[in-house]
Amino acid sequence: xxxxxxxxxxxxxxxxxxxxxxxxxxxxxxxxxxxxxxxxxxxxxxxxxxxxxxxxxxxxxxxxxxxxxxxxxxxxxxxxxxxxxxxxxxxxxxxxxxxxxxxxxxxxxxxxxxxxxxxxxxxxxxxxxxxxxxxxxxxxxxxxxxxxxxxxxxxxxxxxxxxxxxxxxxxxxxxxxxxxxxxxxxxxxxxx
Amino acid sequence: xxxxxxxxxxxxxxxxxxxxxxxxxxxxxxxxxxxxxxxxxxxxxxxxxxxxxxxxxxxxxxxxxxxxxxxxxxxxxxxxxxxxxxxxxxxxxxxxxxxxxxxxxxxxxxxxxxxxxxxxxxxxxxxxxxxxxxxxxxxxxxxxxxxxxxxxxxxxxxxxxxxxxxxxxxxxxxxxxxxxxxxxxxxxxxxx
Numbered sequence: 001x002x003x004x005x006x007x008x009x010x011x012x013x014x015x016x017x018x019x020x021x022x023x024x025x026x027x028x029x030x031x032x033x034x035x036x037x038x039x040x041x042x043x044x045x046x047x048x049x050x051x052x053x054x055x056x057x058x059x060x061x062x063x064x065x066x067x068x069x070x071x072x073x074x075x076x077x078x079x080x081x082x083x084x085x086x087x088x089x090x091x092x093x094x095x096x097x098x099x100x101x102x103x104x105x106x107x108x109x110x111x112x113x114x115x116x117x118x119x120x121x122x123x124x125x126x127x128x129x130x131x132x133x134x135x136x137x138x139x140x141x142x143x144x145x146x147x148x149x150x151x152x153x154x155x156x157x158x159x160x161x162x163x164x165x166x167x168x169x170x171x172x173x174x175x176x177x178x179x180x181x182x183x184x185x186x187x188x189x190x191x192x
Numbered sequence: 193x194x195x196x197x198x199x200x201x202x203x204x205x206x207x208x209x210x211x212x213x214x215x216x217x218x219x220x221x222x223x224x225x226x227x228x229x230x231x232x233x234x235x236x237x238x239x240x241x242x243x244x245x246x247x248x249x250x251x252x253x254x255x256x257x258x259x260x261x262x263x264x265x266x267x268x269x270x271x272x273x274x275x276x277x278x279x280x281x282x283x284x285x286x287x288x289x290x291x292x293x294x295x296x297x298x299x300x301x302x303x304x305x306x307x308x309x310x311x312x313x314x315x316x317x318x319x320x321x322x323x324x325x326x327x328x329x330x331x332x333x334x335x336x337x338x339x340x341x342x343x344x345x346x347x348x349x350x351x352x353x354x355x356x357x358x359x360x361x362x363x364x365x366x367x368x369x370x371x372x373x374x375x376x377x378x379x380x381x382x383x384x
Contacts, residue, residue: 019301021213098300105297108290108358109211118361153349153374160352166300169310182345185377 004042006032011053016098020050020106020113047112054103054113057096058120062127073131074138076187080180082131083154087165087175094166101162125151132187144189154183196234198224203245208290212242212298212305239304246295246305249288250312254319265323266330268379272372274323275346279357279367286358293354317343324379336381346375 010031014023025046029036043049065082073079086093107117129151135141158179165175202223206215217238221228235241257274265271278285299309321343327333350371357367 019213019298021211022301101297101300104355105293106211108293108355109214114359114361117359121356121361149370149373153370156352156356156370157345157349157374158352159355160348160350163296163300163351164313164348167306167309169306169313178341178345178348181341181382182349182374182378185382186374190373190377 003032003034003038005056007034007039007042007049008053008056011049012057012099013095015050015053015102016095019102020110023050025049047110050103050106050110050113051116053099054116054120057099057103058123061096061100062123065127072134074135075140076135076184079131079135079141079187080183083128083158083183084176084179086158087161087172087179089172097162098166101159101166104159105163121155125155128154135187141187142189145187150186153186157182195224195226195230197248199226199231199234199241200245200248203241204249204291205287207242207245207294208287211294212302215242217241239302242295242298242302242305243308245291246308246312249291249295250315253288253292254315257319264326266327267332268327268376271323271327271333271379272375275320275350275375276368276371278350279353279364279371281364289354290358293351293358296351297355313347317347319343320346327379333379334381337379342378345378349374 007028010028011023014028014031018027023046025039026036028049029039032039039049043052071078073082086097103113103117104121107113125148129147132141132145132147132150136143136145136147161170161175161179164170165172170178199220203215203220206220206223210219215238217231218228220241221231224231231241235244263270265274278289295305295309296313299305317340321339324333324337324339324342328335328337328339353362353367353371356362357364362370
């Protein structure tokens, strides 16, 4: 990993731990073990660092979903497995969700973050839509299903679940159960 | 309105404006035009004030849904109208959503807020479930639909929509369209 990547990983971790509003550039520097000035050398200012951290989190998530050996999600069951893989009791997955959840909420109050958040959300939603289309091409999801519409709805539902899961209001099993139920219904043609 | 209510209204407004993490007790005092000490007299500390503000937001929302003249939601169409009433271009409704969205995200990082958030969410979800049961009793929603399960799913979806609506990633019309589509499917028996 490059020094730049180290800084972004530490920033994402700091956001997961203390939130965007709690993030201090000096804390990120301490986590990486570098001078604060080096962070400003790479990222100019705090907003740029936060936006780059969001980008980093998004790229990591995409890379994880497209990792070598990851089968394409050509069946409804594989799609459901792909969606529910984001709700597991794995510290790395939990930290990813905490960072994303914080970045999303902060975008409401921090206009500097909005454009990057919208782009990251679109990349994620497009990824889901592409998986739905593969399942349609394989004949496992009806052609009449609106892949983009379902992708948006599933992503929105997952984000809603996230914050209840991260506060412990829903257990992992409850979150997975709700997501499987909702996503499998959305993958059917309306009224079918 | 009592002085206590004035303070809670100003706190909810401050949370909508600057977020929980940006909330300063002295700013709330300035908004109400009282001394900061009066706020501590009523609420002891910042955490207690934030929790009371969440309570206030929740009670206002319940009162709004149960306002005199509000018809019971006995049909699917009335249920959908009730859900989508939270996505309108009305500054008061937007502020309510901003405050709720912030409080929910903050609960991940502020354990002091978690119990109150869980209770507020349950009150809201129970309210939706009661409305679904009324529609079931009136024969407009199938008896086989799990009212509590659907209520949780609809509430989670609405929260997910909220943050995309509040950042402008989704227009009001898009949010309403997605919510109507998802909620009307969830109000059907699975596989029907």
